Amino acid sequence: MxxxxxxxxxxxxxxxxxxxxxxxxxxxxxxxxxxxDITIEQWTVLYHLWKEDCLSQQELCNRTYRDKPSITRLIDKLEKQKLLKRSSHKNDKRINLVCLTDAGRAxxxxxxxxxxxxxxxxxxxxxxxxxxxxxxxxxxxxxxxxxxxxxxxx
Amino acid sequence: MxxxxxxxxxxxxxxxxxxxxxxxxxxxxxxxxxxxDITIEQWTVLYHLWKEDCLSQQELCNRTYRDKPSITRLIDKLEKQKLLKRSSHKNDKRINLVCLTDAGRAxxxxxxxxxxxxxxxxxxxxxxxxxxxxxxxxxxxxxxxxxxxxxxxx
DNA sequence: TTGAGATAGTTGCATAAACAACTATTTCAA
DNA sequence: TTGAAATAGTTGTTTATGCAACTATCTCAA
Known part of the structure; x- marks a missing residue:
């Protein structure tokens, strides 16, 4: 039992x-x-970037316990609000590094x-x-x- | 502090x-x-009806900690799947009583x-x-x- | 008696979730 | 060296959430 x-x-x-x-x-x-004017889900993404900036989307998935599509879309929204920015990884073109902007840090x-x-x-x-x-x-x-x-x- | x-x-x-x-x-x-083939949210509604059948939608809101629109739509879906059925309260026409069908009980x-x-x-x-x-x-x-x-x- | 306010439920809109299917790039072993 | 498998990210679909605005019905006090 x-x-x-x-x-x-x-x-x-x-x-x-x-x-x-x-x-x-x-x-x-x-x-x-x-x-x-951000959602808590968006805030959670920013939270992890405040702890460590410029993470890959996959790393953000791991840390926020969300799946890849969810992170893609949250980052779409946050990028539109200019709180962060995607940039390509130097050595691995599959990877997007997600870094805070000044507005995001603020x-x-x-x-x-x-x-x-x-x-x-x-x-x-x-x-x-x-x-x-x-x-x-x-x-x-x-x-x-x-x-x-x-x-x-x- | x-x-x-x-x-x-x-x-x-x-x-x-x-x-x-x-x-x-x-x-x-x-x-x-x-x-x-039901979602956990739908299951949660059924769960409360198994504990006590024929509740009002408002009562389901209270018990599931969801708001009224959420319950309306969950019940829409469950009614479409014929797992429960809305019926009017005898004395108060504002109220929908939500009761399980045999399929819902099953x-x-x-x-x-x-x-x-x-x-x-x-x-x-x-x-x-x-x-x-x-x-x-x-x-x-x-x-x-x-x-x-x-x-x-x- | 009646009408203002309370209560029950619905609809519209924006956001987010899970899952599957997809593209692009990289890795690694035959 | 090359091509199958792994990895990173995106898109489509369905479902659910929160909030605001709405309709219908009921209650209760002036």
Missing amino acids: SVNQFKRGELYSVINGMASTAVARRLQKNLRNAGI LQNVTLELANQTMDEALQDVNKEEIEIVKRVLQKVYDNLNPTSPEGSI | SVNQFKRGELYSVINGMASTAVARRLQKNLRNAGI LQNVTLELANQTMDEALQDVNKEEIEIVKRVLQKVYDNLNPTSPEGSI
Whole structure:
């Protein structure tokens, strides 16, 4: 018999969606209220470029857990808004390097502050230890379902 | 200073998406492999009807954490597939009662088994206590961001 | 009694997701 | 050396989301 056979239906709802959707909506709202006109999905791409600029699209796929078509289209939009720019890799013409523009870099501080604020709202009255457990469990869930994923990268 | 000021950027990624996306993709794949041609979003609607049949669309919104247009369209699709049926409320003509058909009821056992199986895959090597903490924290996150939400309903 | 406001549901528009099928380039082994 | 397989990226199709604006019905207080 399954170890987790109790109330798994409910568990599905918990892990899948409700909290993450609420957080996403709130961050989107906070961005909008600040007059910043990007979606959270676009923000996520920028976030990874702020951590390390000039990544390939494939690398952005790995880091954002999205598939290649999704990244292609997100980058299309961000390039149209002049927040980043595609350029060819010197030695490998298959690869697009995606680099921030000044406008893209300019969004970093404001939006990270908004994201932090959003997480503060979300995590009121949740203590550090509990947060660590949630992080570890959700990472474990991910790894269980993606055996060959890049290790521990969040 | 914020209580949760450590690595909140990473936290965002954890709570928002990566695990829930992985679970959703896996469940979708398991459904597909079993030859069952519905999306997980559609499945979620059916799930709540299996728990309690003949709910209003508004009630389905509350229970699935989706907005009204989303539910309208999911129900459009499910009605087209003859898995459920809209009917008018006797006393209040604004309300659509959404009830399962025999075909809709027939999917219950098979797909719940697949969902349980999926959650077992996802939660390998995660113990009960940790799961309870994750449930509690994510519910807390949701409540923090949705002050007037229906209590504890998962 | 009536009409303003609340509630239930629908439609339109923009964005994003998954998946399959496609092109271009590179790698590597026979 | 060359060509099959691998890798990087794009396009098409279907489905779903959020938000705003809309219609229909109901409630309740002046």
